[in-house]
Structures are given as structure tokens and as C-alpha cells.
Amino acid sequence: MTDPFVHVDDVAKRWKGQLGVEGITLSIPRGSFVALLGPSGCGKSTTLRLLSGLELPDEGRIHIDGRDVTTAAPSERNLSMVFQSYALFPHLSVAENVVFGLKVRRVGAAERREKLRRALEITGLLGYEARKPGELSGGQRQRVALARAIVANQPLCLMDEPLSNLDAKLRASVRKDIKKLQVDLGITVIYVTHDQTEAMSMADMVVLMKDGHIQQTGAPEDLYYRPANTFVAEFVGAPPMALLDGAAVPGFERAAKVGLRAESLRVAEAGQGRLTCRVSECEFLGSETFVGLTHPAANGLTVSMPGLKHIPPGEKLEIDFADEDLHFFDAKGNRVGHPDTATA
Amino acid sequence: MSGLSRHIETLSALLLAVIWISPLVFAFWAAFHTTSDAVSFDLTAPWTLDNFRIAWAGAPWLQYFLNTFLLVTIILIGQFIVTTLAGFAFAQVRFPGRDVVFILVLMQLFILPEVLIVENYVMVSRLGLFDTLLGVGMPYMASAFGIFLMRQAFKGVPIELHEAARVEGCGWFGILWRVYVPLARPTYLAYALVSVSTHWNNFLWPLIVTNSPDTRPLTVGLSIFAAPENGVDISVISAATMMSVAPLLIAFLVFQRQFVQAFLRAGIK
Numbered sequence: 001m002t003d004p005f006v007h008v009d010d011v012a013k014r015w016k017g018q019l020g021v022e023g024i025t026l027s028i029p030r031g032s033f034v035a036l037l038g039p040s041g042c043g044k045s046t047t048l049r050l051l052s053g054l055e056l057p058d059e060g061r062i063h064i065d066g067r068d069v070t071t072a073a074p075s076e077r078n079l080s081m082v083f084q085s086y087a088l089f090p091h092l093s094v095a096e097n098v099v100f101g102l103k104v105r106r107v108g109a110a111e112r113r114e115k116l117r118r119a120l121e122i123t124g125l126l127g128y129e130a131r132k133p134g135e136l137s138g139g140q141r142q143r144v145a146l147a148r149a150i151v152a153n154q155p156l157c158l159m160d161e162p163l164s165n166l167d168a169k170l171r172a173s174v175r176k177d178i179k180k181l182q183v184d185l186g187i188t189v190i191y192v193t194h195d196q197t198e199a200m201s202m203a204d205m206v207v208l209m210k211d212g213h214i215q216q217t218g219a220p221e222d223l224y225y226r227p228a229n230t231f232v233a234e235f236v237g238a239p240p241m242a243l244l245d246g247a248a249v250p251g252f253e254r255a256a257k258v259g260l261r262a263e264s265l266r267v268a269e270a271g272q273g274r275l276t277c278r279v280s281e282c283e284f285l286g287s288e289t290f291v292g293l294t295h296p297a298a299n300g301l302t303v304s305m306p307g308l309k310h311i312p313p314g315e316k317l318e319i320d321f322a323d324e325d326l327h328f329f330d331a332k333g334n335r336v337g338h339p340d341t342a343t344a
Numbered sequence: 345m346s347g348l349s350r351h352i353e354t355l356s357a358l359l360l361a362v363i364w365i366s367p368l369v370f371a372f373w374a375a376f377h378t379t380s381d382a383v384s385f386d387l388t389a390p391w392t393l394d395n396f397r398i399a400w401a402g403a404p405w406l407q408y409f410l411n412t413f414l415l416v417t418i419i420l421i422g423q424f425i426v427t428t429l430a431g432f433a434f435a436q437v438r439f440p441g442r443d444v445v446f447i448l449v450l451m452q453l454f455i456l457p458e459v460l461i462v463e464n465y466v467m468v469s470r471l472g473l474f475d476t477l478l479g480v481g482m483p484y485m486a487s488a489f490g491i492f493l494m495r496q497a498f499k500g501v502p503i504e505l506h507e508a509a510r511v512e513g514c515g516w517f518g519i520l521w522r523v524y525v526p527l528a529r530p531t532y533l534a535y536a537l538v539s540v541s542t543h544w545n546n547f548l549w550p551l552i553v554t555n556s557p558d559t560r561p562l563t564v565g566l567s568i569f570a571a572p573e574n575g576v577d578i579s580v581i582s583a584a585t586m587m588s589v590a591p592l593l594i595a596f597l598v599f600q601r602q603f604v605q606a607f608l609r610a611g612i613k
Contacts, residue, residue: 054507075513087504091526101512104522148512 003066005030005188006051006156011060013046020046021212024060028190028205030155033182035199036192038209039235044192045160047209051190052158053077064156079156080149084164086141088133088148095120095129098147105152119151122181139170146178150185157182159191163198175202196236200224208232230333233259239290239302241327248297250274252326255336259327262290265303266320273318277301279311293317374582382579395583399569402580404557405587408565415477415550415561416543422485423539424532430486431494432520436506446495452488458548468553475555484543490535497531498524530609537603544592562588 004027013020021043028034036044049055051062053074062070069077080101088097096103098119102112120126123143133141142162149157162178163171179202182189193199199206200220208215208223208231216228227233233241239262246255268274277293289309293301303319311317328336374382375396381389399405433439434446457464464483473479501524509519525532547563554560560568566588570581596603 052511054510074507074511079511081508081511083504083508085502085504087502087508089505089508089523089526091529100509100522104509104513104518 004028005032005065006190007061007063008047008051009061009063011047011050011057011062013050013055013057019212021050021209023213024050025214026207026217028188031186031188032204033179033189033202034191034205034207035203036190036207036209037196037199037235038194038215040194041211042209043212044194044207044209046212048158048160048190048192052079052081077156078154079158080152080154082145082149082157082159082162084161086133086145086162086165088141088144090133092132093129094125094131094133094136094144094147097133097144098151100148101152115151115153119147122150122184123147138166139174142166142174146181150181150187153185154187156188156190159189161192161194163193163195171198178202197238200236208235210235226335227259227327228335230257230259230329233327233329234300237261240300242301243299243329244275244295244301245297246328248275248295249326251323252328255328256331257329257333259329260301260321260325262302262304264321264325265301267303267305268318268320270318273320276316276318279313279315279317281313282309282311284308291317293319371582371585374579375586376583377579379577379579382582395579396587398577399580399584399587403565403569403584405562405565405584407557408560408562409591411477411559412544412561412563415481416540418477419481419484419543420536420539422481423487423490423535426486427490427494427535428520428525430491431498432524434491434495435498436524437516449488449491453492457483461549461552464549465552474553475559477559480550480553480559480561481543483549487539490539493531493535494528497528501527530606533602533606534609537606541592 006026006028008024008026011024012022014022024043024047026034036047038044046055050057051064053069053072053076056071060070061068064077064079074081089100092100095116099107099112099116102115107115116129117126120129123146125140125143125147128136128140128144133144136144142165145162149159159178163174166174175198178189178191191199191202200223203220205217206220206223207217210231216223216232218226223232223236227236227241230243234243241259241261242265244258244260246258247253249255249258252258275295275298277295277298279291280294281292283290283292288304288306290302290304291309291311293303295301301319303317328338330336376391376393377389378392378394430449434442434449460483468474468479468482471479471482473482505523505527506519509523514522545563546561547567550561551564551567554564557565566584569584570576
């Protein structure tokens with residue numbers, strides 16, 4: 001295995017004693033799509049800004065492409081960036097916005113024209129060269145920001161919630177476009193988002209953060225099937241994983257918490273289930289209905305039932321599940337292989 | 345009730361406008377009539393251009409126009425350079441004591457330029473700039489008002505644009521030139537308007553620091569032309585005054601709409 005393309009080693013950043021991020025260690029292979037995921041204020045944007053050089057870390061080293069860039073200026077890091085607000089220059093036309101960086105770096109006019117044409121072609125913006133950003137729709141502005149990010153062929157592209165200003169429908173289609181772009185160009189993308197659907201569907205590697213610390217790093221399926229702690233379990237997946245007190249699950253009393261995904265639950269005949277709950281609400285999604293359940297020792301229990309179901313709230317429902325679908329966590333919330341090791 | 349009050353408002357506005365413009369209208373009237381006709385307000389009196397002919401021959405006006413034009417240009421260029429750099433530093437560069445220095449600069453707003461006339465005179469003489477256009481313009485280049493205006497305009501620029509320019513490889517000067525200056529264009533226009541009209545009309549300081557027709561601006565030239573020892577001919581003086589204010593007046597009338605918009609836009613930001 002070759003050296004990672006981006007290597008972040010134990011980086012920390014604090015503001016006037018307040019914690020920004022701490023102990024951030026990441027190894028990102030070349031050509032991968034990495035999502036920094038987490039709730040707002042978790043430090044994912046700070047991590048991105050540290051990578052871009054817009055902020056400098058208080059501790060730790062950052063290497064990009066084998067070069068130590070810990071204190072290098074943003075322009076020396078061979079990267080491009082897409083901002084949440086797109087940061088298009090309102091006084092420049094689309095074409096001027098896209099070639100802004102090339103002009104600053106004194107790329108020749110002929111080469112500039114060629115790269116501009118290619119970038120606009122890829123992003124489907126041919127014909128809009130002379131427009132000002134103010135005359136474009138949100139989706140078009142977003143594409144201009146993308147075109148500006150890819151025009152210089154930088155091997156690393158940082159994106160800070162680039163889809164958060166788009167409506168839901170557009171977001172889904174641009175998501176596919178960005179993923180395709182990344183694969184076609186073979187660039188490495190580090191993508192900040194608070195939307196787990198975006199992270200799970202686009203990324204090769206998800207970095208889930210909370211309160212300035214990385215909670216888990218891994219492929220989307222790792223986070224979903226093997227959450228490292230209860231925070232990851234409850235953050236990833238829709239609906240999130242339900243957590244039960246171990247004491248409430250017969251046979252697994254020794255685990256502090258037991259996790260269960262909605263798809264592992266089945267509604268059982270009366271008297272046959274392992275847990276008896278009450279229905280709290282029904283959420284109809286078309287092909288299935290999520291039935292929310294309450295149980296004194298459980299949090300976030302949801303069972304998925306096919307088709308449309310109307311169950312009056314308060315009604316008793318028994319549920320069943322298989323032992324191999326259970327996830328176990330110790331008292332600190334960390335994942336353990338088997339309940340018996342939890343107390344060890 | 346509201347109809348009546350609206351009428352009163354309109355009428356008072358009209359009254360104020362008439363009072364305000366009447367000296368200009370009278371000067372205009374007098375400039376095109378003989379002195380006796382001008383004073384007697386004979387509306388049927390014949391119009392004449394003789395006053396302009398006499399006034400034009402009486403002083404090196406072309407030189408004065410050129411001086412004033414050069415003077416306001418030099419001041420404006422100097423002000424743009426100084427206020428841009430200082431405004432940017434106060435808005436976006438972090439350095440120790442920034443706020444204290446900025447307050448010191450703002451204090452300048454409280455001091456009337458006339459108070460400093462002697463001090464400025466000494467300084468300009470010491471620099472060897474007495475009786476030069478640069479000497480006339482120099483005390484106004486570091487304008488506190490301009491620095492304040494530019495700082496506010498630059499503070500209104502979204503920080504993402506600054507950061508995007510940094511990522512794209514711009515240095516401090518590149519960011520200033522390619523991002524901040526173009527975005528502050530309405531402010532520059534509004535400021536230029538104020539600066540040009542102020543210095544076109546400025547009188548006291550140029551009177552003191554100029555000594556020859558080669559450097560004298562229009563206002564000083566006009567006052568010497570109209571001095572009582574030359575004999576007071578109200579029509580000829582009016583004609584000369586009309587000539588002095590004409591370029592600025594015409595420019596204002598032609599670009600009125602753009603000027604008002606520039607002010608609005610600079611204000612909204």
C-alpha cells in the first residue's frame with residue numbers, strides 16, 4: 001500500500017481555550033471520496049478549513065501528496081474549494097469566475113480558453129459564459145462553483161456543504177453529478193455535510209464527528225452495520241438504531257446497551273414476541289410504514305411494516321428479533337463484540 | 345386632513361427649493377443682461393453675451409480651469425490610494441492597536457480643516473510644495489471620512505469571497521484589487537462625487553497656499569477677478585461665476601440619476 005494522499009496527524013485547533021477540534025487523525029487514499037459527517041458545531045467545517053489552510057492548526061501535522069503543508073498558504077496546497085455560499089464573485093461573469101484562479105496564476109490566454117471550455121462543458125454551462133452570478137438560478141450558481149473548482153485540475157477538492165442551498169429534488173440530482181465528476185476526473189474529494197444520506201450515498205469513506213472528535217472512520221456500510229459507539233448508532237441510518245437497556249433483553253442482561261435496527265424487527269403474534277411495546281405513531285412512506293414504539297427500557301424503537309398501516313397509538317404490539325442482529329455496547333457507549341466481554 | 349398636510353408639505357418643499365435656487369437663477373439672469381437691466385429686473389430686456397466676452401478677457405480662465413481640474417484629479421487619485429489601503433487595513437488586516445489607530449483617524453472628523461491651516465501652511469512650505477498643485481491637494485488626501493467609508497464598504501464584503509480568492513492563489517494585494525475594489529465601486533463613485541464637488545468649490549486653503557496664476561484654481565481666480573478694486577460689475581461677475589460652476593453643474597444635471605443611485609447603493613451596503 002502506497003502512502004496516503006492526505007495524511008492528518010493528531011491535529012488540534014482551539015479558539016481562546018475553546019475547543020474546535022482535537023486529536024484528528026485521518027489517512028485518505030488518492031482518488032477517494034471522503035465525507036466529513038456530523039451535527040452542526042461538531043468541527044467538520046473546522047477540519048476542512050484546517051485542510052484548506054484557511055485556518056492553521058495549533059497541534060499536529062498535515063501532509064498532502066507527501067508534502068508537509070501544515071503551515072503552507074491555501075494557494076500552495078494544490079487544492080480547490082467549493083463554498084457553502086458558492087462564493088462566486090458577483091462583479092465577474094461566469095467565465096471570469098471560472099478562470100479567476102488561472103488568471104491569478106498567470107496561465108496563458110489560449111490555455112485558459114481551452115480549460116474554461118472543458119470545465120463549462122463538463123458542468124453543462126456552455127452558453128452561460130457572459131452571465132453574472134446574479135442572473136443564474138441556485139443550481140446554476142452551484143455548477144459555476146463546481147466548474148471553478150475543477151478548471152485548474154487540482155488533485156484535491158474540498159467541498160463545504162455544497163448542496164445545502166438547493167431544494168431536495170435538485171440536491172439528489174446534483175449529488176449524482178458530483179459523484180460522477182469525482183470518478184471521471186479521478187480527483188480526491190473531501191466533502192463536509194450534516195446530511196447522512198449525502199454522506200452514505202456518495203462517500204467511499206465517512207468520517208463521523210461529534211464535539212470536535214472523530215467518532216468513527218470507515219466505509220458507509222461499516223458505520224451502518226458496525227457502529228463504533230452509541231452516538232454513531234443513533235446518528236447513522238433512517239430511522240436510527242434503537243437502543244435498549246441490556247437488562248430488558250432476556251439473555252443479554254450483561255450488556256449495558258443493546259442496539260437494534262428497524263429492519264431487524266418483526267411484529268410477532270400475541271404471546272410469541274420477545275418485547276411488548278405500545279405504538280406511539282405511524283409514519284407512512286409509500287412502500288412501507290414506520291411504526292414508532294415505546295417501551296420503558298428502550299429509546300427510538302421503530303418497526304418497518306410493508307404498505308400502509310394504521311395502528312391507533314397506545315395499542316400493544318409484540319416484536320421479535322434474531323440474536324445475530326443485535327449490537328452490544330458497554331457502559332461508556334463503546335461497541336463490544338459480545339455482552340459477556342462488556343463486563344470483562 | 346392627510347390631503348391638506350400633503351399639500352402643505354409640497355408647498356413648503358417648493359418654497360425651500362425656490363429660496364435655494366434663487367441666487368443661482370439671479371446670477372444666470374444677470375449674466376445674460378446688461379448691468380442696468382439686471383438690477384431693474386426688466387423681463388423684456390434684450391439678452392446679451394457681452395458679459396461673458398468681457399469676463400473671459402479679464403483673467404486667464406483656461407489656466408484656472410486646468411488648475412482646478414488637475415487639482416481635483418490629483419486629490420481624488422491620492423484619496424483613492426490612501427483610503428483604499430487604509431480602509432482595507434482597518435477592515436480586514438489584524439494588527440495590534442488597530443482599533444486605537446482607527447479611533448485616532450476618526451478623531452480627524454471632529455477637527456475643521458480651517459483650524460489646521462497655519463500648521464498645514466508650515467508643513468507644505470517645509471516640504472517645498474508652496475504654490476504647487478500638489479501642495480494644495482496634499483492635506484486632503486488622507487481623508488478620515490474616506491477611510492471610514494471604505495472600511496465600511498470593505499467590511500460588507502462576504503468573507504467567503506476573500507477566502508475563495510485566497511484558495512485561488514491571490515495575495516493580499518491581489519485580493520484587494522480583484523475582489524474588494526470592484527465590489528466597492530458604488531462607494532467609490534459616491535465618494536468621488538463628494539470629493540470632486542468639495543474641492544472644486546474649496547476656497548480658503550488654495551487662496552492661502554497659491555501665489556501665481558499658474559497654480560490658482562477657479563475659486564481663487566474668480567475672487568481676485570471680482571475683487572472690489574477691479575470695480576464691481578454685477579453682470580460680468582455673474583458671467584464669470586456661471587463659467588466657473590458650469591462644468592460641475594452640467595455634469596450633475598446629466599448624471600443626476602447615476603449619482604443618486606450610487607449614493608443609494610453605497611448606503612444600502
